[in-house]
Amino acid sequence: MHKQPDGNNNITAVAADHENVWHHLSNHSAYEEMAPMVIVEGSGLRVTDANGKKYLDAVSGGLWTVNVGYGRERIARAVYDQLLKMHFFSQTAGNVPAALFAEKLLQKMPGMGRVYYSNSGSEANEKAYKLVRQIAAKKYNGKKHKILFRERDYHGTTITALSSTGQYERKNQYGPFTPGFVEIPHCLEYRSQWGEIPDYGIKAALEMEKVILREGPDTVGAVVLEPITAGGGVITPPRGYWKTIQEICNKYNVLLHIDEVVCGLGRTGKWFGYQHYDIQPDIVTMAKGVASGYAAISCTVTTEEIFDIFKGDTTDRMGYFRDVSTYGGCAAGPAAALENMRIIEEENLLQNATVQGAYFNQRLHELKHKHQVIGDVRGMGLFQGLELVIDRDSKQPVEESYVMQVAAHCLANGVLIGRTNRSFREFNNTIALSPALIATRDDIDEIVDALDAAFAEIKL
Numbered sequence: 326m327h328k329q330p331d332g333n334n335n336i337t338a339v340a341a342d343h344e345n346v347w348h349h350l351s352n353h354s355a356y357e358e359m360a361p362m363v364i365v366e367g368s369g370l371r372v373t374d375a376n377g378k379k380y381l382d383a384v385s386g387g388l389w390t391v392n393v394g395y396g397r398e399r400i401a402r403a404v405y406d407q408l409l410k411m412h413f414f415s416q417t418a419g420n421v422p423a424a425l426f427a428e429k430l431l432q433k434m435p436g437m438g439r440v441y442y443s444n445s446g447s448e449a450n451e452k453a454y455k456l457v458r459q460i461a462a463k464k465y466n467g468k469k470h471k472i473l474f475r476e477r478d479y480h481g482t483t484i485t486a487l488s489s490t491g492q493y494e495r496k497n498q499y500g501p502f503t504p505g506f507v508e509i510p511h512c513l514e515y516r517s518q519w520g521e522i523p524d525y526g527i528k529a530a531l532e533m534e535k536v537i538l539r540e541g542p543d544t545v546g547a548v549v550l551e552p553i554t555a556g557g558g559v560i561t562p563p564r565g566y567w568k569t570i571q572e573i574c575n576k577y578n579v580l581l582h583i584d585e586v587v588c589g590l591g592r593t594g595k596w597f598g599y600q601h602y603d604i605q606p607d608i609v610t611m612a613k614g615v616a617s618g619y620a621a622i623s624c625t626v627t628t629e630e631i632f633d634i635f636k637g638d639t640t641d642r643m644g645y646f647r648d649v650s651t652y653g654g655c656a657a658g659p660a661a662a663l664e665n666m667r668i669i670e671e672e673n674l675l676q677n678a679t680v681q682g683a684y685f686n687q688r689l690h691e692l693k694h695k696h697q698v699i700g701d702v703r704g705m706g707l708f709q710g711l712e713l714v715i716d717r718d719s720k721q722p723v724e725e726s727y728v729m730q731v732a733a734h735c736l737a738n739g740v741l742i743g744r745t746n747r748s749f750r751e752f753n754n755t756i757a758l759s760p761a762l763i764a765t766r767d768d769i770d771e772i773v774d775a776l777d778a779a780f781a782e783i784k785l
Protein backbone atom coordinates (compact mmCIF):
# COMPACT_ATOMS: atom_id res chain seq x y z
CA MET A 326 0.00 0.00 0.00
CA HIS A 327 1.35 3.40 -0.96
CA LYS A 328 0.78 6.06 1.65
CA GLN A 329 -0.44 9.12 -0.26
CA PRO A 330 0.96 12.43 0.91
CA ASP A 331 -1.20 15.44 1.61
CA GLY A 332 -1.11 18.41 -0.72
CA ASN A 333 -2.42 18.52 -4.25
CA ASN A 334 0.04 19.31 -7.04
CA ASN A 335 2.77 17.27 -5.51
CA ILE A 336 0.71 14.10 -5.10
CA THR A 337 1.07 13.29 -8.78
CA ALA A 338 4.81 13.82 -8.61
CA VAL A 339 5.16 11.58 -5.57
CA ALA A 340 3.15 8.82 -7.24
CA ALA A 341 5.14 9.20 -10.47
CA ASP A 342 8.37 9.04 -8.50
CA HIS A 343 7.23 6.00 -6.56
CA GLU A 344 6.31 4.10 -9.69
CA ASN A 345 9.12 5.13 -12.00
CA VAL A 346 12.29 6.39 -10.38
CA TRP A 347 15.17 4.21 -9.26
CA HIS A 348 16.78 6.17 -6.41
CA HIS A 349 20.50 6.38 -5.75
CA LEU A 350 22.01 4.34 -2.93
CA SER A 351 18.55 3.14 -1.93
CA ASN A 352 17.14 -0.25 -1.09
CA HIS A 353 13.73 0.03 -2.69
CA SER A 354 12.13 -2.64 -0.55
CA ALA A 355 11.88 0.13 2.06
CA TYR A 356 9.48 1.87 -0.33
CA GLU A 357 6.92 -0.94 -0.37
CA GLU A 358 5.14 0.72 2.52
CA MET A 359 5.88 4.38 2.00
CA ALA A 360 6.80 6.67 -0.86
CA PRO A 361 10.33 8.08 -1.13
CA MET A 362 10.78 11.65 0.02
CA VAL A 363 10.33 14.18 -2.78
CA ILE A 364 11.81 17.62 -2.19
CA VAL A 365 9.75 20.32 -3.84
CA GLU A 366 11.28 23.61 -2.70
CA GLY A 367 14.39 25.12 -1.20
CA SER A 368 15.32 28.49 0.22
CA GLY A 369 18.51 29.34 2.11
CA LEU A 370 19.24 26.32 4.29
CA ARG A 371 15.69 24.99 4.28
CA VAL A 372 13.94 22.53 2.01
CA THR A 373 10.29 21.48 1.87
CA ASP A 374 9.01 18.03 0.97
CA ALA A 375 5.88 17.13 -0.97
CA ASN A 376 3.89 16.92 2.27
CA GLY A 377 4.75 20.52 3.06
CA LYS A 378 7.11 19.55 5.88
CA LYS A 379 10.14 21.85 6.19
CA TYR A 380 13.64 20.73 7.08
CA LEU A 381 16.90 22.39 7.95
CA ASP A 382 19.30 20.77 5.51
CA ALA A 383 22.47 20.00 7.49
CA VAL A 384 24.16 18.22 4.63
CA SER A 385 23.79 20.64 1.68
CA GLY A 386 21.54 18.65 -0.60
CA GLY A 387 22.38 15.27 0.89
CA LEU A 388 25.86 15.30 -0.65
CA TRP A 389 27.91 18.33 0.49
CA THR A 390 26.90 20.27 -2.60
CA VAL A 391 24.69 23.31 -2.04
CA ASN A 392 27.44 25.55 -0.62
CA VAL A 393 25.66 28.88 -1.17
CA GLY A 394 22.20 27.61 -0.21
CA TYR A 395 18.93 27.19 -2.10
CA GLY A 396 16.95 29.67 -4.16
CA ARG A 397 19.78 31.91 -5.40
CA GLU A 398 18.04 34.04 -7.96
CA ARG A 399 21.21 35.58 -9.38
CA ILE A 400 22.62 32.14 -10.23
CA ALA A 401 19.34 31.17 -11.88
CA ARG A 402 19.37 34.41 -13.89
CA ALA A 403 22.98 34.00 -14.97
CA VAL A 404 22.23 30.47 -16.17
CA TYR A 405 19.00 31.59 -17.90
CA ASP A 406 20.77 34.41 -19.76
CA GLN A 407 23.62 32.14 -20.75
CA LEU A 408 21.31 29.38 -21.99
CA LEU A 409 19.49 31.79 -24.28
CA LYS A 410 22.67 33.34 -25.59
CA MET A 411 24.80 30.24 -26.13
CA HIS A 412 24.03 27.11 -24.19
CA PHE A 413 26.40 24.56 -25.66
CA PHE A 414 29.36 24.14 -27.84
CA SER A 415 32.05 21.49 -27.58
CA GLN A 416 35.00 22.47 -25.41
CA THR A 417 37.18 22.04 -28.48
CA ALA A 418 36.20 25.72 -28.73
CA GLY A 419 35.80 28.16 -25.87
CA ASN A 420 32.76 29.81 -24.33
CA VAL A 421 32.63 33.05 -22.36
CA PRO A 422 31.72 31.84 -18.83
CA ALA A 423 34.15 28.90 -19.08
CA ALA A 424 36.97 31.31 -19.94
CA LEU A 425 36.07 33.80 -17.21
CA PHE A 426 35.52 31.17 -14.54
CA ALA A 427 38.85 29.46 -15.33
CA GLU A 428 40.63 32.80 -14.93
CA LYS A 429 38.89 33.55 -11.63
CA LEU A 430 39.38 30.04 -10.29
CA LEU A 431 43.11 30.02 -11.00
CA GLN A 432 43.47 33.29 -9.10
CA LYS A 433 42.42 31.33 -6.00
CA MET A 434 44.90 28.55 -6.71
CA PRO A 435 48.49 29.82 -6.74
CA GLY A 436 50.80 27.47 -8.61
CA MET A 437 48.05 25.99 -10.78
CA GLY A 438 47.82 26.80 -14.47
CA ARG A 439 44.98 25.19 -16.47
CA VAL A 440 41.34 24.17 -16.07
CA TYR A 441 39.81 21.19 -17.90
CA TYR A 442 36.00 20.99 -17.80
CA SER A 443 33.76 17.97 -17.43
CA ASN A 444 30.61 17.33 -15.43
CA SER A 445 30.99 15.13 -12.37
CA GLY A 446 33.52 14.48 -9.67
CA SER A 447 34.08 10.94 -10.93
CA GLU A 448 34.76 12.20 -14.41
CA ALA A 449 37.15 14.91 -13.20
CA ASN A 450 39.13 12.19 -11.42
CA GLU A 451 39.09 9.93 -14.48
CA LYS A 452 40.61 12.80 -16.48
CA ALA A 453 43.37 13.11 -13.92
CA TYR A 454 44.08 9.37 -14.09
CA LYS A 455 44.23 9.55 -17.88
CA LEU A 456 46.70 12.43 -17.64
CA VAL A 457 48.91 10.39 -15.31
CA ARG A 458 48.75 7.35 -17.61
CA GLN A 459 49.59 9.44 -20.66
CA ILE A 460 52.47 11.18 -18.90
CA ALA A 461 53.79 7.70 -18.06
CA ALA A 462 53.49 6.74 -21.73
CA LYS A 463 55.16 9.92 -22.97
CA LYS A 464 57.98 10.21 -20.46
CA TYR A 465 58.53 6.83 -18.84
CA ASN A 466 57.80 4.16 -21.47
CA GLY A 467 54.50 3.47 -19.75
CA LYS A 468 56.22 2.27 -16.61
CA LYS A 469 55.34 5.00 -14.12
CA HIS A 470 51.63 4.33 -14.48
CA LYS A 471 50.52 3.20 -11.00
CA ILE A 472 48.27 5.43 -8.96
CA LEU A 473 48.14 5.19 -5.18
CA PHE A 474 44.93 5.79 -3.26
CA ARG A 475 44.13 5.67 0.43
CA GLU A 476 42.03 3.29 2.47
CA ARG A 477 38.69 5.00 3.37
CA ASP A 478 38.86 7.65 0.61
CA TYR A 479 36.22 7.85 -2.12
CA HIS A 480 36.84 9.15 -5.61
CA GLY A 481 33.71 8.34 -7.54
CA THR A 482 31.28 5.89 -8.93
CA THR A 483 32.64 4.77 -12.31
CA ILE A 484 34.59 1.51 -12.37
CA THR A 485 37.98 3.22 -12.52
CA ALA A 486 37.06 5.83 -9.92
CA LEU A 487 35.90 2.93 -7.73
CA SER A 488 39.20 1.17 -8.46
CA SER A 489 40.86 4.08 -6.67
CA THR A 490 38.40 4.03 -3.76
CA GLY A 491 39.31 2.63 -0.35
CA GLN A 492 35.80 1.65 0.77
CA TYR A 493 35.24 -2.07 0.57
CA GLU A 494 31.49 -2.20 0.88
CA ARG A 495 31.05 0.48 -1.77
CA LYS A 496 33.25 -1.52 -4.17
CA ASN A 497 31.94 -4.97 -3.38
CA GLN A 498 30.41 -6.86 -6.36
CA TYR A 499 31.56 -4.27 -8.91
CA GLY A 500 34.91 -5.81 -9.81
CA PRO A 501 37.04 -6.74 -11.57
CA PHE A 502 38.62 -3.34 -11.22
CA THR A 503 41.01 -1.35 -13.38
CA PRO A 504 44.59 -2.53 -12.81
CA GLY A 505 47.36 -0.26 -11.59
CA PHE A 506 45.66 1.23 -8.51
CA VAL A 507 47.40 0.50 -5.21
CA GLU A 508 46.10 1.18 -1.72
CA ILE A 509 47.97 2.95 1.10
CA PRO A 510 46.84 2.92 4.77
CA HIS A 511 44.34 5.40 6.18
CA CYS A 512 45.37 8.25 8.49
CA LEU A 513 42.57 8.17 11.06
CA GLU A 514 44.39 8.51 14.38
CA TYR A 515 41.28 7.58 16.36
CA ARG A 516 41.59 4.14 14.74
CA SER A 517 45.37 4.03 14.82
CA GLN A 518 46.82 0.89 13.21
CA TRP A 519 49.88 1.16 15.49
CA GLY A 520 48.38 1.85 18.91
CA GLU A 521 49.09 5.12 20.67
CA ILE A 522 52.23 6.59 19.17
CA PRO A 523 53.69 10.09 19.02
CA ASP A 524 53.67 11.66 15.54
CA TYR A 525 50.95 9.40 14.19
CA GLY A 526 50.54 11.72 11.18
CA ILE A 527 54.16 11.32 10.11
CA LYS A 528 54.05 7.57 10.63
CA ALA A 529 50.84 7.26 8.56
CA ALA A 530 52.39 9.31 5.74
CA LEU A 531 55.61 7.29 5.83
CA GLU A 532 53.54 4.19 5.12
CA MET A 533 53.09 5.62 1.65
CA GLU A 534 56.85 5.59 1.17
CA LYS A 535 56.91 1.90 2.09
CA VAL A 536 54.28 1.18 -0.58
CA ILE A 537 56.23 3.18 -3.18
CA LEU A 538 59.40 1.26 -2.37
CA ARG A 539 57.56 -2.06 -2.47
CA GLU A 540 55.97 -1.30 -5.85
CA GLY A 541 59.12 0.34 -7.23
CA PRO A 542 59.35 4.16 -7.44
CA ASP A 543 59.79 3.92 -11.21
CA THR A 544 56.28 2.40 -11.45
CA VAL A 545 54.37 4.93 -9.33
CA GLY A 546 53.12 8.00 -11.20
CA ALA A 547 50.71 9.66 -8.77
CA VAL A 548 48.81 9.54 -5.52
CA VAL A 549 45.19 10.67 -5.21
CA LEU A 550 44.01 11.87 -1.78
CA GLU A 551 41.08 13.72 -0.31
CA PRO A 552 42.36 16.69 1.76
CA ILE A 553 39.89 15.67 4.46
CA THR A 554 38.22 12.34 3.85
CA ALA A 555 34.47 12.86 3.51
CA GLY A 556 32.24 9.80 3.01
CA GLY A 557 34.91 7.58 4.55
CA GLY A 558 34.25 9.11 7.97
CA VAL A 559 35.15 12.85 8.01
CA ILE A 560 38.84 12.27 8.65
CA THR A 561 40.97 15.34 9.30
CA PRO A 562 44.59 14.35 8.69
CA PRO A 563 46.76 14.48 11.79
CA ARG A 564 49.63 16.91 12.34
CA GLY A 565 52.62 16.33 10.09
CA TYR A 566 50.75 14.17 7.62
CA TRP A 567 50.53 16.45 4.62
CA LYS A 568 54.05 17.86 4.89
CA THR A 569 55.46 14.33 4.89
CA ILE A 570 53.24 13.27 1.97
CA GLN A 571 54.52 16.22 -0.04
CA GLU A 572 58.15 15.38 0.79
CA ILE A 573 57.67 11.77 -0.30
CA CYS A 574 55.99 12.84 -3.56
CA ASN A 575 58.90 15.17 -4.31
CA LYS A 576 61.48 12.53 -3.42
CA TYR A 577 60.06 9.86 -5.75
CA ASN A 578 58.71 12.13 -8.48
CA VAL A 579 55.12 11.11 -7.72
CA LEU A 580 52.41 13.57 -8.80
CA LEU A 581 50.16 14.80 -6.00
CA HIS A 582 46.50 14.75 -7.03
CA ILE A 583 44.12 16.26 -4.48
CA ASP A 584 40.44 15.41 -4.78
CA GLU A 585 38.59 18.54 -3.64
CA VAL A 586 35.18 17.33 -4.79
CA VAL A 587 33.79 17.79 -1.26
CA CYS A 588 36.19 20.29 0.35
CA GLY A 589 36.46 22.61 -2.65
CA LEU A 590 34.89 26.05 -2.80
CA GLY A 591 34.86 27.01 0.82
CA ARG A 592 33.52 24.04 2.74
CA THR A 593 36.44 24.05 5.22
CA GLY A 594 36.84 27.85 5.46
CA LYS A 595 39.42 28.22 2.68
CA TRP A 596 38.80 27.98 -1.04
CA PHE A 597 40.32 24.51 -1.01
CA GLY A 598 40.99 22.02 1.75
CA TYR A 599 44.64 21.53 0.75
CA GLN A 600 45.27 25.24 1.37
CA HIS A 601 45.23 24.58 5.13
CA TYR A 602 48.35 22.47 4.85
CA ASP A 603 50.98 24.50 2.97
CA ILE A 604 51.34 22.01 0.13
CA GLN A 605 51.51 22.37 -3.63
CA PRO A 606 49.50 19.83 -5.62
CA ASP A 607 50.10 18.93 -9.26
CA ILE A 608 46.46 18.14 -10.02
CA VAL A 609 43.29 19.27 -8.22
CA THR A 610 39.82 17.96 -9.04
CA MET A 611 36.54 19.53 -7.94
CA ALA A 612 32.78 19.32 -8.56
CA LYS A 613 29.83 19.59 -6.08
CA GLY A 614 30.33 23.07 -4.53
CA VAL A 615 31.80 24.55 -7.73
CA ALA A 616 28.31 25.62 -8.79
CA SER A 617 26.49 24.49 -5.61
CA GLY A 618 24.47 22.06 -7.75
CA TYR A 619 22.75 24.80 -9.78
CA ALA A 620 24.29 23.23 -12.88
CA ALA A 621 26.53 20.23 -13.47
CA ILE A 622 30.21 21.09 -13.66
CA SER A 623 33.53 19.64 -12.65
CA CYS A 624 37.09 20.76 -13.17
CA THR A 625 40.44 19.02 -13.42
CA VAL A 626 43.02 21.68 -12.68
CA THR A 627 46.71 21.12 -13.41
CA THR A 628 49.96 22.99 -13.14
CA GLU A 629 51.31 24.70 -16.24
CA GLU A 630 54.18 22.19 -16.09
CA ILE A 631 51.77 19.28 -16.63
CA PHE A 632 49.91 21.20 -19.34
CA ASP A 633 53.21 21.77 -21.15
CA ILE A 634 53.93 18.03 -21.32
CA PHE A 635 50.93 17.76 -23.65
CA LYS A 636 51.93 20.54 -26.05
CA GLY A 637 54.90 19.09 -27.90
CA ASP A 638 55.30 18.63 -31.61
CA THR A 639 52.23 19.29 -33.79
CA THR A 640 53.05 16.28 -35.98
CA ASP A 641 52.82 13.94 -32.98
CA ARG A 642 49.36 12.41 -33.46
CA MET A 643 49.35 10.85 -30.01
CA GLY A 644 51.05 13.63 -28.09
CA TYR A 645 48.20 15.80 -26.85
CA PHE A 646 45.43 14.99 -24.36
CA ARG A 647 43.03 13.06 -26.57
CA ASP A 648 40.03 13.35 -24.28
CA VAL A 649 36.58 14.85 -24.68
CA SER A 650 33.56 15.31 -22.45
CA THR A 651 30.42 16.34 -24.35
CA TYR A 652 28.77 18.05 -21.40
CA GLY A 653 32.05 19.72 -20.49
CA GLY A 654 30.87 22.13 -23.19
CA CYS A 655 27.64 23.11 -21.40
CA ALA A 656 27.94 26.81 -20.66
CA ALA A 657 25.40 26.67 -17.80
CA GLY A 658 28.00 25.06 -15.50
CA PRO A 659 30.64 27.80 -15.60
CA ALA A 660 27.94 30.52 -15.72
CA ALA A 661 26.58 29.16 -12.42
CA ALA A 662 30.10 28.65 -11.06
CA LEU A 663 31.05 32.28 -11.71
CA GLU A 664 28.04 33.57 -9.77
CA ASN A 665 28.59 30.98 -7.05
CA MET A 666 32.14 32.20 -6.53
CA ARG A 667 31.07 35.85 -6.54
CA ILE A 668 28.50 35.08 -3.85
CA ILE A 669 31.11 33.36 -1.69
CA GLU A 670 33.33 36.43 -2.02
CA GLU A 671 30.69 39.12 -1.59
CA GLU A 672 29.04 37.45 1.40
CA ASN A 673 32.35 36.53 3.06
CA LEU A 674 31.33 32.90 3.21
CA LEU A 675 34.87 31.60 3.76
CA GLN A 676 34.97 33.67 6.92
CA ASN A 677 31.51 32.49 7.91
CA ALA A 678 32.50 28.85 7.39
CA THR A 679 35.52 29.39 9.64
CA VAL A 680 33.66 31.18 12.43
CA GLN A 681 30.49 29.07 12.41
CA GLY A 682 32.58 25.94 11.87
CA ALA A 683 34.54 26.64 15.06
CA TYR A 684 31.29 27.21 16.94
CA PHE A 685 29.83 24.01 15.48
CA ASN A 686 32.88 22.02 16.54
CA GLN A 687 32.69 23.45 20.06
CA ARG A 688 28.99 22.59 20.35
CA LEU A 689 29.66 19.06 19.12
CA HIS A 690 32.36 18.64 21.77
CA GLU A 691 29.80 19.73 24.38
CA LEU A 692 27.49 17.06 23.00
CA LYS A 693 30.29 14.53 23.36
CA HIS A 694 30.54 15.35 27.08
CA LYS A 695 26.86 14.61 27.40
CA HIS A 696 26.49 11.47 25.30
CA GLN A 697 28.81 8.49 25.72
CA VAL A 698 27.91 7.21 22.28
CA ILE A 699 29.99 9.96 20.66
CA GLY A 700 33.49 8.55 20.46
CA ASP A 701 35.14 11.24 18.36
CA VAL A 702 34.38 14.69 16.95
CA ARG A 703 36.26 15.62 13.78
CA GLY A 704 36.14 18.27 11.12
CA MET A 705 37.10 21.67 9.84
CA GLY A 706 34.90 24.62 8.96
CA LEU A 707 31.36 23.66 8.08
CA PHE A 708 32.44 20.09 7.54
CA GLN A 709 32.04 18.17 10.79
CA GLY A 710 31.61 14.54 11.79
CA LEU A 711 30.73 12.44 14.83
CA GLU A 712 32.00 8.88 15.12
CA LEU A 713 29.62 6.80 17.22
CA VAL A 714 30.77 3.90 19.40
CA ILE A 715 29.16 1.39 21.72
CA ASP A 716 31.92 1.81 24.25
CA ARG A 717 34.56 4.53 24.43
CA ASP A 718 37.30 2.24 25.74
CA SER A 719 36.96 -0.51 23.18
CA LYS A 720 35.82 1.97 20.48
CA GLN A 721 33.52 -0.71 19.13
CA PRO A 722 31.51 1.00 16.39
CA VAL A 723 27.74 1.22 16.68
CA GLU A 724 25.72 -0.71 14.14
CA GLU A 725 24.65 1.17 11.04
CA SER A 726 21.03 0.64 12.14
CA TYR A 727 21.68 2.85 15.21
CA VAL A 728 22.96 5.70 13.03
CA MET A 729 19.93 5.27 10.78
CA GLN A 730 17.64 5.66 13.81
CA VAL A 731 19.45 8.83 14.86
CA ALA A 732 19.06 10.22 11.33
CA ALA A 733 15.37 9.25 11.28
CA HIS A 734 14.81 10.96 14.65
CA CYS A 735 16.45 14.17 13.40
CA LEU A 736 14.41 13.96 10.21
CA ALA A 737 11.19 13.67 12.20
CA ASN A 738 12.30 16.78 14.09
CA GLY A 739 12.93 18.67 10.88
CA VAL A 740 16.71 18.34 10.50
CA LEU A 741 18.34 16.42 7.66
CA ILE A 742 21.71 14.98 8.63
CA GLY A 743 24.18 12.84 6.68
CA ARG A 744 25.91 9.60 7.59
CA THR A 745 28.52 7.26 6.21
CA ASN A 746 26.49 4.99 4.04
CA ARG A 747 27.41 1.47 2.95
CA SER A 748 31.07 2.41 2.78
CA PHE A 749 32.49 -0.27 5.06
CA ARG A 750 30.91 -3.26 6.66
CA GLU A 751 31.94 -2.26 10.19
CA PHE A 752 32.44 1.50 10.02
CA ASN A 753 29.16 2.94 8.81
CA ASN A 754 29.13 4.77 12.12
CA THR A 755 29.90 8.41 11.35
CA ILE A 756 27.39 11.24 11.21
CA ALA A 757 28.29 13.86 8.62
CA LEU A 758 27.27 17.48 9.09
CA SER A 759 27.82 20.07 6.42
CA PRO A 760 25.23 22.82 6.20
CA ALA A 761 25.50 25.51 3.53
CA LEU A 762 28.21 28.11 4.12
CA ILE A 763 25.52 30.68 5.01
CA ALA A 764 24.69 28.83 8.26
CA THR A 765 24.15 31.04 11.32
CA ARG A 766 24.62 30.28 15.02
CA ASP A 767 20.91 29.64 15.32
CA ASP A 768 21.06 27.10 12.50
CA ILE A 769 23.97 25.33 14.18
CA ASP A 770 22.10 25.30 17.49
CA GLU A 771 19.07 23.79 15.77
CA ILE A 772 21.20 20.99 14.29
CA VAL A 773 22.94 20.29 17.61
CA ASP A 774 19.64 20.35 19.51
CA ALA A 775 18.14 17.81 17.10
CA LEU A 776 21.14 15.52 17.61
CA ASP A 777 20.96 16.02 21.37
CA ALA A 778 17.31 14.94 21.41
CA ALA A 779 18.04 11.94 19.21
CA PHE A 780 20.93 10.70 21.37
CA ALA A 781 18.83 11.19 24.52
CA GLU A 782 15.96 9.16 23.12
CA ILE A 783 17.60 6.38 21.11
CA LYS A 784 19.28 3.85 23.32
CA LEU A 785 21.95 1.44 22.16
Ligand SMILES: Cc1ncc(COP(=O)(O)O)c(C=O)c1O
Binds near residue numbers: 388444482551556
Ligand atom coordinates in the same frame (compact mmCIF):
# COMPACT_ATOMS: atom_id res chain seq x y z
C1 LIG B 1 35.71 13.02 -2.53
C2 LIG B 1 34.82 12.69 -3.68
N1 LIG B 1 35.34 12.53 -4.88
C3 LIG B 1 34.58 12.23 -5.97
C4 LIG B 1 33.22 12.08 -5.85
C5 LIG B 1 32.40 11.72 -7.05
O1 LIG B 1 31.67 12.80 -7.48
P1 LIG B 1 30.39 12.59 -8.43
O2 LIG B 1 29.34 11.92 -7.63
O3 LIG B 1 30.05 13.98 -8.86
O4 LIG B 1 30.84 11.76 -9.58
C6 LIG B 1 32.62 12.23 -4.60
C7 LIG B 1 31.16 12.08 -4.44
O5 LIG B 1 30.60 12.02 -3.38
C8 LIG B 1 33.43 12.53 -3.48
O6 LIG B 1 32.91 12.62 -2.24
